[in-house]
Amino acid sequence: MKKSLLFILALFTINIAGALAQSVDEEIKLVQEAFGKDKKSLIEAYMDLSPEKAAAFWPVYEEFEAARKEIGKERILIINEYIEKFTHIGDAEADELTTRSLKNDAALNKLYSTYYSKFKKATSAMDAAKFIQIEFYITNTIRNVIQQELPFVGDI
Numbered sequence: 001m002k003k004s005l006l007f008i009l010a011l012f013t014i015n016i017a018g019a020l021a022q023s024v025d026e027e028i029k030l031v032q033e034a035f036g037k038d039k040k041s042l043i044e045a046y047m048d049l050s051p052e053k054a055a056a057f058w059p060v061y062e063e064f065e066a067a068r069k070e071i072g073k074e075r076i077l078i079i080n081e082y083i084e085k086f087t088h089i090g091d092a093e094a095d096e097l098t099t100r101s102l103k104n105d106a107a108l109n110k111l112y113s114t115y116y117s118k119f120k121k122a123t124s125a126m127d128a129a130k131f132i133q134i135e136f137y138i139t140n141t142i143r144n145v146i147q148q149e150l151p152f153v154g155d156i
Contacts, residue, residue, distance in 0.1 A: 039138060040065075046134045047127065056122040061131075064115045071107050078104060079146065086151050094153060108139075 040061075049057055078100050085093050112132060119128035 042138065043131070043134060047130060049123070049127065053123045053127060057119065057127065057131075060115065060118050060122045063118075064111070067111055067115075068108070071104060071111060074100075074107075075104050079150070082150065086153065089153060112136075 043061065047054075047057065078097060082089075082097050085097075089097075112135065116128050116132050119131050
């Protein structure tokens, strides 16, 4: 299962890396549309929920995704701003972008914690743990692809 997830994610992340070259609004729309559709298919296959559990799981998932998309939108804006400034970034810009990035990460972790409890209540601790695990896997894979495309601070 992990190999098929990795293959699907590899195809998906190619789309994300290409989207970084688009305008900000196009980036956000492309990434969130593609991510939402592809991600839901991955989650559905991985979770393999009974019809009863699925009926309880998917409404919570839709709430989670709406909140995650807002956090993701901010992350894309931060990345885009960094791309625009990285060749001439100073202390103030580095501080501001890093602070925003750390706050964005904290907001995402808080979302995970909040929704772990909601998924656990809707389904079971095992199902909630599976969801968080696949969510981490997807998020970290995408972040790694994006990070490989970004220059380090101070590099030209």
